[in-house]
């Protein structure tokens with residue numbers, strides 16, 4: 001890239017960050033719609049940060065999760081977040097066609113193969129493997145990726161309890177009988193994909209049962225959500241509706257609400273189930289109606305010290321990506337405008353400078369506030385869904401990305 005082009009890109013980034021797009025509390029009000037050049041600039045920014053990340057990761061066998069006190073925070077390959085970095089590399093490859101991204105995507109995806117093993121025991125397999133191996137397979141069509149995904153889907157399906165109608169989320173938390181968390185909606189896509197790509201066809205029914213049970217018990221009448229529902233593993237009765245990462249059992253944890261919007265939207269796309277669509281819209285409306293002025297939620301919608309509470313920008317990124325898809329399923333341009341407004345606010349106020357050593361894009365995320373863990377930090381999944389949302393906007397202009405999930409599976 002020439003110096004001149006680079007300067008133009010810096011200028012557009014500076015413009016996005018300093019002027020023009022003023023989000024407003026009413027996310028229905030037209031404020032700022034990201035245009036092609038701005039989207040490309042933000043994707044370029046993502047590429048620059050990923051280049052920095054690759055330098056940080058040289059000679060490491062660990063995956064990036066956050067950044068603290070001037071140091072990269074990494075995880076081993078069994079952490080729930082490990083799929084996001086390879087997923088971003090696949091996104092950059094599909095966007096640019098540049099083999100340098102493919103080589104890195106292959107390398108970091110291969111590192112995760114160990115997670116397919118049948119005794120691996122967590123619902124997070126979808127996050128870990130569908131975001132990495134799933135994209136690898138959709139883009140390359142290589143049978144090895146498919147075989148790994150199918151084996152992973154078998155591991156995930158082993159957590160399904162037919163007496164309850166959901167997959168168990170955290171098998172190691174023995175004080176619960178059969179816990180299911182709202183986040184678990186995100187992992188159903190792997191089961192559906194497997195059911196229609198050579199795996200057991202029953203997995204599609206499992207996924208739909210799980211979604212409908214979550215609709216029944218996690219989603220309240222006003223479309224806010226519980227984080228955790230514990231079921232009796234023998235009778236399927238609800239034993240408790242509680243939180244793990246939110247402020248209180250009755251509160252609404254912002255990222256949980258975002259996972260719900262995304263998960264129910266995806267389930268509507270994959271199954272055509274209108275109950276899922278109703279919940280996706282209801283949860284989206286709740287999310288948008290309860291945002292602060294800059295459209296980036298506090299870590300919990302009911303956090304007691306608002307406005308002096310940490311934000312969770314990761315929830316904004318996840319919701320923005322889901323809202324782009326929800327627009328296509330509902331035909332309601334309100335959701336697309338809301339996605340644009342949220343992304344514009346993130347671009348304006350929540351980006352680390354491009355030149356900083358910190359290899360992340362998005363500031364002010366919160367992992368688990370009650371545990372005082374990862375409060376007001378960058379998180380790899382915020383960056384992932386920010387990039388995905390941008391690509392989804394790009395896809396609306398020029399449909400060509402098979403890795404996005406918004407294309408029906410082949």
Ligand code: GLY
Pocket residue numbers: 080183245255367
């Ligand atoms: N699924 C874990 C989280 O959202 O923190």
